[in-house]
Amino acid sequence: MKAPHSPPLLDFANLTVMRGDKKVIDSLSLTVDAGEHLAILGPNGAGKSSLIRTITREYYPLAEEDRRFRILGQEVWDVSGLRSMLGIVSSDLQSVFSREITGREVVLSGFFASVGLYHHAVTAAMEERADEVLGFLEVEHLGNRPMTEMSTGEARRFLIGRALVHDPQALVLDEPTTGLDLHALHHFRSVLRKIACSGTGVIMVTHHLHDIIPEIARVVMMKDGRVYGDGPKEEVLTDEVIGGLFDVPVHIREEGGWYYATGY
């Protein structure tokens, strides 16, 4: 949980990121408190993945004078320092890990930011933490199975485990439900809710309203590299706002804390 007076987890102002001659992030300002859960919602090409890549230092924001790019109050984090603050499950991670590595090795590789284990010195404390994470995610029984022999949903749980080994302040998930069937989706949601309730912040990038677990109270909407809207989900998940975000007539329905879009 957030300590009193602790700096925001993310504190960005006037962030602009160029790819070629396109502004993939355009003067974006966003503040996220430690322990806060939010969804970043937007259509294809809105700049959501570019924002995640900026946070992970794959993309660099322009050094404009009025720019603020702080993580936990500090302007510059080296990538290894960043890893213990934010556990990132990017959308391309699953393909990177489609090889003969066991689930447990995937989780342990989180300590080294590697793809599998080679000559890495795994300590007893790391083994212990990996077992704790596997238990928390309820995947101990799959720990020795190679990733190539797992379903998409099973493999994704190990990638989440890899991101959790450092006990980060927040878990950042980019399109985490892509390719999951109803059963896997059900399991994924319950794991994510458990993570959110454990005090780890959940920041989820998605296209889908039904990915927004009840614990997520805030929705930041992105369109054309900018923040299109930001607020409590009850206020922003409306026919009008979501229709404008995706440029489509839509009807939003709430049921038991979950939101659904129909009629598009």
Ligand SMILES: Nc1ncnc2c1ncn2[C@@H]1O[C@H](COP(=O)(O)OP(=O)(O)OP(=O)(O)O)[C@@H](O)[C@H]1O
């Ligand atoms: N290297 C690049 N050069 C030019 N344009 C780029 C480059 N990389 C990304 N873009 C463009 O930047 C925009 C934002 O892309 P990004 O992948 O961040 O969007 P997104 O919201 O994650 O989309 P999706 O939901 O489809 O994953 C897109 O219009 C994309 O075509």
